[in-house]
Amino acid sequence: MESGFYGSSTDGSLKCKFEESGLANTHDIMEKAVRWFRSRSIFVVAYGTGCGAIEMPPTFTSRYDAERMGVVGVATPRQADLIILSGYLAYKTLRRVIRTYEQMQKPRYIMTLGSCPINGGMYWDSYNTIKKLDDYLPIDVSVTGCMPRPEAVIDGFVLLQERIRNGEKAGWEKYDENFEFYKENQKRVLGGHIDPSYETDWYNLKSGGKA
Amino acid sequence: MDLASKLEKLSLQLVQKQDYLYSVTVGFERLESLLLSFLNEFGYITLDSINCRDDLEDGFFTITYCLQTKDRDHVVMVQTKIQRENASLPTMHTIWPQAEIMEREMHEMFGVDFPGHPTLIDFALEYWDNMPPLRRDFDTLEYVNSMNPFREQRGDALDAKEEMKKKREAKKAAKLKAQQEAEAKAALEAKNNPSDEVKNEE
Amino acid sequence: MKNNLKNTIKIFHGPQHPGITGNMSVELDLLGETIKRAQTHVGYLHRGFEKLVERRTVVQAFTIVCRICVPEPDPNEENFARAVENLAGLEISEKAKYIRTMVLEMQRLATMFLWMGGQAGSIGLGLIPQWSVCDRDYMLDLFEELTGGRVYHMYAFPGGVRRDLPEGFLDKLSDLLDYYEKRIIVYNNTFFDNVIFKKRAIGVGVVNRDEVLKNGYVGQTMRACGIQKDVRKDMPYLMYDKLDFDIPIQQDGDVYARAIVRRDEMLQSIRILRQIIKQMPKEGDILQKIPKHRKFKLPADDTYVQTESARGAMSYYMAGDGSEKIRRMQVRGPSLVHAYTLLEKLLVDSELADVAMTMNSLGICPPEIER
Amino acid sequence: MIFQIILLIMLAYVVGFIYFGLYRNITARIQGRYGPTVYQSFYDSIKLFSKNNTVSYGWMFYLGPVIMATGAVLTLVLVPVFSDSDFLRSVTSQGNLFVLLYLMVLGPLGNALAVGTGGNPFGVMGVVRGLTRLIGLELPFYIAVVGLIIAANSSDIVHIIDLQKTAGLNIINHPLLFIGAMISMVGFFGASPFDIPGAPQEVYSGPRTEFSGKFLALLMSQGSLFAFAKLVLIVDLFLGGADSLVMLVLKTFTIFVAIIFIGIVYGRYKVEQAVDFLMKLPTLIAVLGLARIVWFG
Amino acid sequence: MAIDVKGVLSPLSAIGTLFEHPRTLTYPEVKKDIPIGYRGFHINNLETCVGCASCEEICMNDAIDMIHPDKEYNVKNTSGCIPRIDYGRCCWCSLCTDVCPPGSLKLDNICTHADCDPDNFLYMPKNHKNIGEEAS
Structure with a gap:
């Protein structure tokens, strides 16, 4: 195949790695190559679930420029590989996030920003936020901070790329394996209303009073 | 101040709280008429906010309407007290359109009823079936503990005392x-x- | 009204949508691309701040309030600090007042740069967000040095500020202001004069002037309709009565007028900051002696404070009850009315393409609507 | 023959993607950042080809990207790449400008059918926007092409290229036609101010909203193929074609950079504004150019 | 049809920045020096920490636990405990460092930590005296 083309990539790490490991099996090489491409091209849907939304613009624009690592923002979850949950999740948001996550195509990854999704953060006693996100969705990378600096976010990207490249077990595999566990937790906290229901007829309530 | 004498005629007292802040306390039964006269006679055309304070010990809510004139150089707080049980207030959304959303929020957070309000629906909470959360007798930590487990690794914490x-x-x-x-x-x-x-x- | 909606399709614009300012959603009924009805939904960011504050002492609660509005935390800190000072009867020193004024104006500039990115991004002008967010970052670097925090500063403490100015800080700020003045000319060329922006923005989202005061619209929405009102002038706090600045206004009340008002306000902020740099006292306490954590008690009284944030007047109502905890703190930001009463009205009969632009131009900040 | 076509497609694929990479890089430089590597688009497309795809709306949905790719490949094959060589001569001589103009619309139509079965309102909205915009885009471009056909007295691209060798480049002879065609070319490339169908702030990704994985990769690849074909077409029509790879790259790149620059400094029109603009200014310019040819030769 | 000539031409001035040097901080390679006063991760000088739990008390996030250290660092430590911070709770408000009576607890200017396991965010403050020093 286009080996020269692989070698001419900026860091050339793939070629070196091939030589180092001396893999004879083509299948392994292909798999490794695919993993490498996956790590070099991460489409992000940045869901501003919390304060972290404020550090997304600096990360993706010219000061920190995540695009040079192949991390690009896209608009729809269908095209995305990674969803960034930037901060605490209200119950109402969690419903949408679960739906967004399930719309993404495998392989898919989750990265959380801030201390709130880890153990409640500063909203640990709030009645409307969830405290342990990994009970409801599988987290691949957590970045702590309040808010994490763009540097920390980029550290998260680097860690994620490393994990993809090394073929470590990703969150979506855990989600598939322990689907019952996650669904049970989601049901427990969201009370069965997991998909956002659009039943409430907002307008008739309004026009019923006015028109 | 001009307003003070006008209010004195209605046997109400205007209190200056800060440099640009005045307050007047009124009984619940005269609230609606006073707000109307604030709007129509005294020229306080802007309703800045409506807010509710839960005085649990005394058993009532203190409702504050913050009003401003078109000069916007001072704020008058019109305060009244209503019973906590089955609290109900006249809706102001026909006079001030923005009151609709403020009242909707107050309904959700304190359980205050507004007869005649067209959209007393969810504001921020979804499928909420507990006590209105901003009431003081709602214990948020207890609610959290009943809903969400925290991380377990911190069990080795010691009581320093x-x-x-x-x-x-x-x-x-x-x-x-x-x-x-x-x-x-x-x-x-x-x-x-x-x-x-x-x-x-x- | 029902017949109008017979052939409409219903879409949710948000909460995960590049064209929405933060995590909220607008439910739209579309006929083709024309919006027939709009309904705002919030609650995706509700944390119950007003409840959390009740559980904390004054000193502890001070750290949480800046999270109320993510793009511009400082007016919240200022409001909280001033409300506590009003209740507890604290008087702060002149230097602390100057520093707080400076922080507020710096924050205003930073927020305006972020807004500019959003506004340009909403018409697909990807160049401006790339530039302006970076320019905002330079201001955040200064904040790092001054307050120790990049986004959340937790700096204005009841009784003053938490840290003194670092050495050479004012010079750095002065240099940055020079740079900003140059940049604003560039933005003028590329964004405010841009033919596409004019074409898209003029005549879109026109706010009816008669409704403004009565419905409680504030900030640039009000000033773009020709009403020259600003909390900094009308109810001056901190050092604003000693500083010389204008309140820029426009008459048209559309998106473009609001953009121009914001641009002029940036220039005014730079002017204010230059005066502060000149007048900043060398000596002085920065923090009043305040009681400790558990002993800081507020009297049973209430107060209402207003600060001009970068998007309009932001008010806090605060009541104490003689204990060390706050009885009630209510936040009334500019976004609440803008996102509901105004946005729902403006979007009707406009087009889908205008939604993002209108939202950005009204300065809607979801976390502050629902707290 | 087949070998030549495959070679051509590979060339277009590589050059198209590198151009797309350069597009991202130049944009990034103007925006004050480094941007991704030039090969980033390859990484993206290979990654997308390796992704799962669980979205299904029936076979018509999958056929959309295929029809688009077919349109792109056919366009590419029918455009003469090198003016002097015999390379692909026999294919290109069978197609003339009319076939090309038809093929350039095939893709969007196929896409419309596919997205329609998807049922995503944003996708449908994007397609409607795209087709509306197409009306505006085609008008000045077609007028310019008709002008060239009248001037060359032939609808054969090879003939038009050959004529330019003796009579001088069309960009100098017919500058008005060139301006009209270029403005609509900006739209064909999906650059601002005509990037309406996939405006993320309005309709997510427009027609691509529901596509993911392999089909998105196919859409991306056909986009780069098509971009290359369109660049070559413009070079053939107005810059006298290219006789070597160097000249080809040089000429197409010049056009490409001009399009990037326009795309980066302007915002996005609304769809009616875009049609309104395209119907007025570029059409007017192209009509003037046409009138000049008709009356003054 | 009036054409806004200035509006058409003046945005083109942006192209001039094509040859300017990018403003990007290429982060993993080039690190921005974060000022000393930045509120980053905690450090604790164990030689002076007295284990008074003031930090635990003031923390509104309930983020600080007092636990026994691996060995005794300070004989004057009244409780024999040192603070450990849960970075799933901390908000870096630096109230704990403000109240620390011996001033042993401080905030470093190191502030990035990403981990794949959400259980790994219990943080023992590094034991060194001054900000910017390497841990001893």
Whole structure:
């Protein structure tokens, strides 16, 4: 195949790695190559679930420029590989996030920003936020901070790329394996209303009073 | 101030709280008419906010309407008290459109009813079936503990006060022990070579 | 009204949508691309701040309030600090007042740069967000040095500020202001004069002037309709009565007028900051002696404070009850009315393409609507 | 023959993607950042080909990207790449400008059918926007092409290229036609101010909203193929074609950079504004150019 | 049809920045020096920490636990405990460092930590005296 083309990539790490490991099996090489491409091209849907939304613009624009690592923002979850949950999740948001996550195509990854999704953060006693996100969705990378600096976010990207490249077990595999566990937790906290229901007829309530 | 004399005619007292802040307290039954006269006669055309304070101990809500004139150079708080049980207020959304959303929020957060309000629906919460959360008798920590587990790794945390006491006692015990030991040692030494003692005595 | 909606399709614009300012959603009924009805939904960011504050002492609660509005935390801190000072009867020193004024104006500039990115991004002008967010970052670097925090500063403490100015800080700020003045000319060329922006923005989202005061619209929405009102002038706080600045206005009340008002306000902020740099006292306490954590008690009284944030007047109502905890703190930001009463009205009969632009131009900040 | 076509497609694929990479890089430089590597688009497309795809709306949905790719490949094959060589001569001589103009619309139509079965309102909205915009885009471009056909007295691209060798480049002879065609070319490339169908702030990704994985990769690849074909077409029509790879790259790149620059400094029109603009200014310019040819030769 | 000539031409001035040097901080390679006063991760000088739990008390996030250290660093430590911080709770408000009576607890200017396991965010403050020093 286009080996020269692989070698001419900026860091050339793939070629070196091939030589180092001396893999004879083509299948392994292909798999490794695919993993490498996956790590070099991460489409992000940045869901501003919390304060972290404020550090997304600096990360993706010219000061920190995540695009040079192949991390690009896209608009729809269908095209995305990674969803960034930037901060605490209200119950109402969690419903949408679960739906967004399930719309993404495998392989898919989750990265959380801030201390709130880890153990409640500063909203640990709030009645409307969830405290342990990994009970409801599988987290691949957590970045702590309040808010994490763009540097920390980029550290998260680097860690994620490393994990993809090394073929470590990703969150979506855990989600598939322990689907019952996650669904049970989601049901427990969201009370069965997991998909956002659009039943409430907002307008008739309004026009019923006015028109 | 001009407003003060106008309010005096209605036998209400205007209190200056800060440089640009005045307040007037009114009984619930006169609230609606007073707000209307604030709007139509005194020129307070802007409703800045409506807010509710839960005075649980006394059993009522304190409702504050913050009003501004078109000069926007001071704020007048019109305050009234309503019963906590089955709280109900007249809706102002026909006079001030923005009151609709403020009242919707207050309905959700405090359970205050607004008869005639067209959209008393969810504001921020979704499928909420508990007590309105901003009431003071709603215990948010208890609610959180019933809904969400926290991480378990922190079980090894110690109570510092207990530890301090323990350490102090241990220290005391150690000191006592050391003292006893020293005494015992001294006694032992004294037994072993009494000649020294004799010498010292000399 | 029902017949109008017979052939409409219903879409949710948000909460995960590049064209929405933060995590909220607008439910739209579309006929083709024309919006027939709009309904705002919030609650995706509700944390119950007003409840959390009740559980904390004054000193502890001070750290949480800046999270109320993510793009511009400082007016919240200022409001909280001033409300506590009003209740507890604290008087702060002149230097602390100057520093707080400076922080507020710096924050205003930073927020305006972020807004500019959003506004340009909403018409697909990807160049401006790339530039302006970076320019905002330079201001955040200064904040790092001054307050120790990049986004959340937790700096204005009841009784003053938490840290003194670092050495050479004012010079750095002055240099940055020079740079900003140059940049604003560049933005003028590339963004405010841009033919596409004019074409898209003029005549879109026109706010009816008669409704403004009565419905409680504030900030640039009000000033773009020709009403020259600003909390900094009308109810001056901190050092604003000693500083010389203008309140820029426009008459048209559309998106473009609001953009121009914001641009002029940036220039005014730079002007204010230059005066502060000149007048900043060398000596002085920065923090009043305040009681400790558990002993800081508020009297049973209430107060209402207002600060001009970068998007309009932001008000806090605060009541104490003689204990060390706050009885009630209510936040009334500019976004609440803008996102509901105004946005729902403006979007009707406009087009889907205008939604993002209108939202950005009204300065809607979801976390502040629902707290 | 087949070998030549495959070679051509590979060339277009590589050059198209590198151009797309350069597009991202130049944009990034103007925006004050480094941007991704030039090969980033390859990484993206290979990654997308390796992704799962669980979205299904029936076979018509999958056929959309295929029809688009077919349109792109056919366009590419029918455009003469090198003016002097015999390379692909026999294919290109069978197609003339009319076939090309038809093929350039095939893709969007196929896409419309596919997205329609998807049922995503944003996708449908994006397609409607795209087709509306197409009306505006085609008008000045077609007028310019008709002008060239009248001037060359032939609808054969090869003939038009050959004619330019003796009579001088069309960009100098017919500058008005060139301006009209270029403005609509900006739209064909999906650059601002005509990037309406996939405006993320309005309709997510527009027609691509529901596509993911392999089909998105196919859409991306056909986009780069098509971009290359369109660049070559413009070079053939107005810059006298290219006789070597160097000249080809040089000429197409010049056009490409001009399009990037326009795309980066302007915002996005609304769809009616775009059609309104395209119907007025570029059409007017192209009509003037046409009138000049008709009356003054 | 009036054409806004200035509006058409003046945005083109942006192209001039094509040859300017990018403003990007290429982060993993080039690190921005974060000022000393930045509120980053905690450090604790164990030689002076007295284990008074003031930090635990003031923390509104309930983020600080007092636990026994691996060995005794300070004989004057009244409780024999040192603070450990849960970075799933901390908000870096620096109230704990403000109240620390011996001033042993401080905030470093190191502030990035990403981990794949959400259980790994219990943080023992590094034991060194001054900000910017390497841990001893």
